[in-house]
Amino acid sequence: MYIRKILLLVVLLGLLIGGVFAYKVYDAVFSPNTKFNNEEAYVYIPTGATIEDVLGLLDPLLVNTKSFVHIAERKGYTSNIKGGKYAIKKGMSNNDIVNSLRSRNIPVKVSFNNQETLADLAGRISSQIEPDSLALLSVLNDQGFYDANGFSPDTKIAMYIPNSYEFFWNTSAEKFRERMLKEYNRFWSDERKAKAKTLGLSVNEVVSLASIVHKETAKVDERPRVAGVYLNRLRRNIKLQADPTVIFALKKHTGNFDTVIKRVLYKDLEIDSPYNTYKYPGIPPGPITMPDISAIEAVLNPEKHDYYYFVANVENFGYHKFAKTLAQHNRNKAQYVRWIESQNINR
Template sequence: MYIKKIIVVIAILGSVAFAYFGYTIYNSIFSSNTRFDSDEHIVYIPSEANFATVKDSLKPILKDFESFQLVADKKGYASNVRPGRYVLKKGMNNNDLVNVLRSGNNPIKVRFNNQERLENLAGRISGQIEADSASLLKVFRDKQFLDSLNFNEKNALGMYIPNQYEFYWNTSAEEFQHRMKTEYDRFWNDARKQKAKEIGLTPQQVTTIASIVQKETVKVDERPRVAGVYMNRYKNGWKLDADPTVIYAIKQELNNFDTIIKRVLYKDLTIESPYNTYKYKNLPPGPITMPDITSIDAVLNHENHDFFYFVANVENFGYHKFAKTLAQHNRNKQEYVRWINSQGIRR
């Protein structure tokens, strides 16, 4: 009888121990282990990261890192860390956390536009993917790559078509570069290339003129008309006489592209620069900004008209008054000069 009691007690204790062990295992795997208050938390795991890096990222947001590590070991994640951007949800358990970190690398939306230089583009992109601005700028300027595509450093900005693209956060500079080349080729399809050929321009020249159109007007519906003015000047062998190119030349001379210039002065028109289209008949060496798709298409599909001049319309801000003759343009210009003087704008 005594032995039976001992056996019963041992059995009970064993059952309790087993139950406790099972509860502990269940708890470590399936109980909530997050301690952030928001609905989700973004974790970035860099390339070449190891489990120690993961620990540094997760320990502040987990209730019990040791239990997470136990599950991570059991599921083989601790020895197979994967870089990327991961969205962790409030209340996730260790099993969920490991599953997300193993296969839940979320793509992100990368956006860029209105960049004036490769340096600006590199800075903009580096704020959205893992690659830093120095590595991006290095590949942007890679001569062998540019030569293979018939680009150079001065017109390379035109290879980047502003839009929204989907990337993984842990995209390298080289991967970004090659993806952009693919997007450029997709954009410059046979139809657009044919239109460029019909108006006597290469895609790079179209982009350069489009960058001037982009700077001249923010009104998308006006861009084909502005583009028509520049195409009239270009076809007739005129200088483009584009104020935005002079502003670009000034910024380049100052080595300060953050400066704001609201007024071009007569003395500015003599600045020595290949970007000064008041001084030189040739197109600038490359785009003065990253033109939108609407500006590129505005050049390819520019209005056919007889306008050679335009100036800001002070009666309808954002738009311009167009003129066929210099005399008409000068009258329009006087209205603008009177207005800008009344605003006290000197530079």
């Protein structure tokens, strides 16, 4: 009887210890282990991160990092850490957190507008994905890549079409560039290429002309009319005489694209640059900025009219006054010159 009591006591003690152990295991695996109040938090894990790096990112979010490490080791995460953006939801257990970090890399939306240079683009993109601006710029400046894909030093920025795209945060600089080429090829469908051919323009010429249209007017609804003016001038072999191209030529000459030029002076028109459309006929050798899609579409689908001139409309700022004759244009221009001089805009 005494031995039976001892055995029963041992069994009960074993069950108690087992129960405590099972509870601790269950608690470590399945109990909530977050301490933030928002519905979810995001962590950005760098490429090549160690478990110590991950813990540094998770420490402000977790109640117990030791229990997380234990489960992470048991599930093999500590030896298979992947970079990316991951969501940690309020009330997640260690098991849920590890599962999220192992396989639920969340895409980020990457967007850019009309950047004038690849350096500007690199800076813009580096704030949205993992590679820094220097790494991006090194890849974006690799002329060998552009040569292999039909872009010259002057036309390579045409490959980057301003828009919003989904990327994984840990996308490399090389993968970003490759994706932009794919998006460029996808954008330039057979239909768009056929429209360009009908206009007598190459794809690069369309983008270059669109970049001028983009700079001339920020009003999307006016861009087809502006495009029509330039196409009319091209058909009659009239120089484009676009002020934005002179501004670009001046910036390119000095190498300072941060220069702000609000007014083009007569002396500026003498700069000897293929981008100076007051001096050289036709379309410049490359885009003066990355035109957005609306500007490209404006060139491909221009408004048909008999206008050959336009100038800023000081009675309706942002828009322009269009003219069919030089005499009419000079009257419109005189009004603009009077206004700009009244504003003391000398440069």
